[in-house]
Amino acid sequence: MTPPRGLADAMERYLDGDGRAFAQLHTLLTPRLRGLLTKLVRDAATAEDLLQATLLKAHLARDGFVVRGPDPDASVQAWYTTIARNLALDHLRGQTRERRRQGDAGPDHDPIADLPTDLPSLEEWQVDRDTAAEIADRVHAALARLPAGQREIVELHKLVGLSMAEIATRLQIREGAVRVRAHRAYKALARALGASALGLLLGLLGGGR
């Protein structure tokens, strides 16, 4: 999706506190973000809520924005799109968890029983956390480099936990096309991360069907 011209200039002035620049940015970005969110969550009201949340989250995190890549306008659009997509994925993930909980948990279900008994020590946990953070950074960077169509499928498959058939229905494309894109995406990720890191990533996520 080609970003509208003038985004980076408006963003720069908005970051400096210019209210008119924010209004301009809002006008340029809102229709695209709304479209993306509606496509992801398939509900106009939820998309609107997520849009508001996107703008607020971006506002609170605006000091962290930096231009990446040769096109500053695309960088601004990508930053907002990533926030919107992450919020939508969180929402979908929450929905999936909720569905699973409702489906699996009986009236006598004890949630404490679900807690793992082989918890790591504090030192192990710290090491694991550092490793996980490093892997997450590498994975985010590799994901960001994927074409949008492939990235969307990886996120829906591995992060949201949808099956290929469900993704095909959601995106209104053939299941075969989903599989081809997923295959290309995982190949690209394997090249970017190295096979071992990809294996570890898929193992850690473990949500695919």
Add this chain to the structure above:
Amino acid sequence: MTHDAAQLIQADLADLRRTRRAHFLPALVVALIVLGGFLLLTGLRPDLLAQPAWQLGLQLAVWLLCLVALPAVGLGLWFPARPVRAVLAVSAVAAAIGAALGPALMDMVQGTGPERQALRLDYCMTATFLEGALLFGLGVLSGAFLQRRARGSALWLSGGIALMALDAVVWHCPSNDLWHNLQSHLGAALVLLVIAALAGILVHRRR
């Protein structure tokens, strides 16, 4: 969610501008005290009001630019469009040249003293640097160089500081000597601008 995020963000930005204004006004008062103190201690030029009207007008324009317009842009209280910013920068340079050189430039009046022969640190130059140092310190202490994200803000603030020091010296020194005005007024202000801008950018980087 029932809030309109855009309204909340606009309210937050308005609050930010109020905070910046609250920082700016006391700093402006202190800057006026510094400049007033300098002129009170060293004395106003005897021909201040006898200067040609256009020259006095230019000097007043420089005061307006350096006390209000340039700091407002540098602090993020005013966000003019790019063409307006360009006009503002060109006007500041033109007004500074006109106010500093004035009739010396028009009539090509040239001094005959030893000041023509070599560049040296004279009274006016020292005064410009001292005032500039005080005003720059004020800018750093008031957090002016940290208000905006854009590094260019340091240039606007440094421009304001250099023009303040320049105009104060112009209101003190009645010289119509082209070489003296070029070297000790305008030249000193230019050096001050460069040093203040570099130091301002360094301060800004620590943000």
